[in-house]
Amino acid sequence: MEANEILAKAESLRNNLSTGFRDEIVKSLYTEAEHIAKRAVKTTSDKKYDFDQKIDRLVTSPYTGLPIMLLLLGIIIWITVSGANVLSSAIAVVLFGIGDYGRALFNQIEMPWWITGFIWDGVYLGLAWVISVMLPPMMIFFPAFTFLEDLGYLPRVAFNLDWMFKKTGAHGKQSLTMAMGFGCNAAGVIATRVIDSPRERLIAILTNNFVPCNGRFPTLIMLATVFVAASFPPALTSFIAAGTVVGVVLIGVAFTFLASWILSRTVLKGEASAFTLELPPYRRPNVSRILYTSIIDRTIFVLWRAMQTAAPAGAIIWILANIPIGDSNLARAVADWLNPFGLLLGLDGVILLAYIIAIPANEIVVPTMMMVYIGAGMMINGPSSNSAIFDLLVNGNGWTILTAVNLMLFALLHNPCATTIMTIYKETKSVKWATLSVVMTLGTAFLVTFLTATIARLLGWA
Amino acid sequence: MSNTKAALPTEHCETCPAFTQLEQMGIKIGDFDRVIALAGNPNTGKSTLFNALTGLKQHTGNWPGKTVTRAEGGFEFNKMRYKLVDLPGTYSLLSASQDEEVARDFILFGQPSCTIVVTDATALERNLNLVMQVMEITEHVVVAINLMDEAKRKGIEVDARSLSRDLGIPAVAITARAGEGIHALLGAVADVIEGKIETKPLRVGGTLEFQKAVSELVPMIEQIAPGIPNARWLAIRLLDGDARVQRALSTGELADIVSRQQRADVQFSGKMSVEGRQ
Secondary structure, three states: OOHHHHHHHHHHHHHHOOOOHHHHHHHHHHHHHHHHHHHHEEEOOOHHHHHHHHHHHHHOOOOOHHHHHHHHHHHHHHHHHHHHHHHHHHHHHHHHHHHHHHHHHHHHOOOOHHHHHHHHHHHHHHHHHHHHHHHHHHHHHHHHHHHHHHHOOHHHHHHHHHHHHHHOOOOOOHHHHHHHHHHOHHHHHHHHHHOOOHHHHHHHHHHHHHOOOOOOHHHHHHHHHHHHHHHOOHHHHHHHHHHHHHHHHHHHHHHHHHHHHHHOOOOOOOOOOOOOOOOOOOOOOOHHHHHHHHHHHHHHHHHHHHHHHHHHHHHHHHHHHOOEEOOEEHHHHHHHHHHHHHHHOOOOHHHHHHHHHOHHHHHHHHHHHHHHHHHHHOOOOOOOOHHHHHHHHHHHHOOOHHHHHHHHHHHHHOOOOHHHHHHHHHHHOOHHHHHHHHHHHHHHHHHHHHHHHHHHHHOOOO | OOOOHHHOOOHHHHHOOOOOOEEEEEOOOOOOOEEEEEEEOOOOOHHHHHHHHHOOOOOOOOOOOOOOOOEEEEEEEOOEEEEEEEOOOOOOOOOOOHHHHHHHHHHHHOOOOEEEEEEEHHHHHHHHHHHHHHHHHOOOEEEEEEOHHHHHHOOEEEOHHHHHHHHOOOEEEOEHHHOEOHHHHHHHHHHHHHOOOOOOOOOOOOOHHHHHHHHHHHHHHHHHOOOOOOHHHHHHHHHHOOHHHHHHHHOOHHHHHHHHHHHHHHHHOOOOOEOOOO
16 A cells, blocks of 8 residues: 555545535534533623723733833833832842952962963952842843743733745744743744744744844943943933833834845745734733742843853953963953954944953843953942943043943844744754855844944034 | 552542552663653643653653654553653644654554544644544544643633543643643543543544445555554545555555564663653
8 A cells, every 4th residue: 555545535535525524523513612602501690791891902902002111111111120229239239249258368368360360350250240230130130021921921022023024025023033032032032833834943042142132231331331321411311211212122123124124025035924813811910920030031131141151251351361462461461452443333342352252141241341441441340320331441451322222233133142042943954054154144243333333423522 | 458448549630640550761761661742733832741651761841843753751650651752743644744754653553552633722622633643543532721820821711621522532631841730641541551441533534425435445554564553544635645555555655664663662761762862
């Protein structure tokens, strides 16, 4: 018996069946379901349902839907920014204090200077930086995001953005995977499995990195607070900073649309396919579950991963900064060598060096960068307040507002972290698509920062 | 403890939590006696039920499509060890998207001892389509009518007995979030597996000539893929012109899937296998 025989037999049997036998089956399935349900279900009132519908009319309306979405995003980011600033400096004070104590202890027992330096100014400082910069925003953002997720808001976002994705030739469910990307881009890439069409799924995978993940939020928040918001009255700082981060997020969303549009007209040609998406009822989120998921599964998971790269990165920077070359050191020398290219992009050599060292998990770019500045400037400890950071970067290392803006753009657009690249490879089983995801994002990052820097310079802004 | 025959619980008591024992085993699946599949439409609370049974903390987000891979965990109920497989939510078993395929392949070829179809009490009619499709594939099905609390708030009453009678399989009302009805559900599952409850799944057969066509194809399929558990369903899919099933048949993938799913049972046991952690 051959498979082909069966197929042929099925074919001939099908042709002999009266036309419409399929409809007959489907129809009887639905009628049967209707009858059974009617017998088993008794409805007495529709009160709760009405309430859900009233809310939905508001949050999915063409007029109020988008503003409400932006407002919610703004509120979440504002809570994150204002909470994170307080927590960050508190954590920094404690951790850097421990560092001082440890260093003093090592000096007291007369450890060789290079052991003290390697451990406390290298590995420990790297860890302290990552924890104080990354932990607070995640601790606040993840629970807030999980709350909206459990409440049932995400499908409404998909509903609101569907028409835009359709115009770009992408799948409407891409807004769900995009939203997951805010948590973690690797998770966002896995979530694309809900998209049926392989073409649209690839678009969702390749563009997921354009939304800043939680590893990159701290960078954006710090830069927005220290640079953009610094010139405003203190009462407004958190609002300006949150507004700036929202702006950066929107730029990321804009690039998602742009990239989707370009992809679906070039390498991934095709029309957007139709789909149905159920709007689930709003459900009261379970607080303990939210805290568990967001703190254990998400925050600790992401932080642990960052710490694993931060410790060796700290060690490398310390070594580079302590190998003397003339009256400078190796870190400085490499940074100086990279500087012309960095300046071309409105950044500088140290940022690029930090970026290269932090390739395994590029959310640690800012801590790495700070350590290079600190190491090179022979400062013993890290600055633990925003004004100290501002002083270190602007007065000590010649940063301008352009540097800050371009670093934010660079952090938003550059290539996915190593974990996400691996996930893309696993999901697509293709080196080609994984490579494209890197080339496309990195190319965009270079191009955009270069254009911004050039335009700003031509206009005499920087 | 030896001569206590007189104190044996009555049948009704068997499903009472006071007499049944549920022990969550998390991911320490190890050896297991039975495999249970959790199917259902998206967002009906499969993952919540999964967590309640296994004690695991699989994330349960309120959006359709949250679970895209299958998660596995274990629990012990009345001295029997169960492996529970949480499948992605699907509206049907016919489409070609990856999450639906995961669900379909497991119910079809993974040969679970029993499949629990989790339904949403507030949208029962729509959920029944999947229930009936699963019933086409296997006789070992139990319907869990979940979200009873939500239904109550919305003023919806569901009569589990009427549903059970009409479908020909056990239907148990539960509220997974609060852990209500779970022992009764597991009791029904155990009874179905042990044959104490004989299910007579309602099958919407279509026309007589269609039935005849199906019965002609079944022996042919059984011959090419020995041990295939669901020849009848495959025959129906072939008559329907399901491209995916046709391809699976002609490439020999069908036999592969049978062996792969059976092998996976061995592979997954005893090691951490909660995939898709986000």
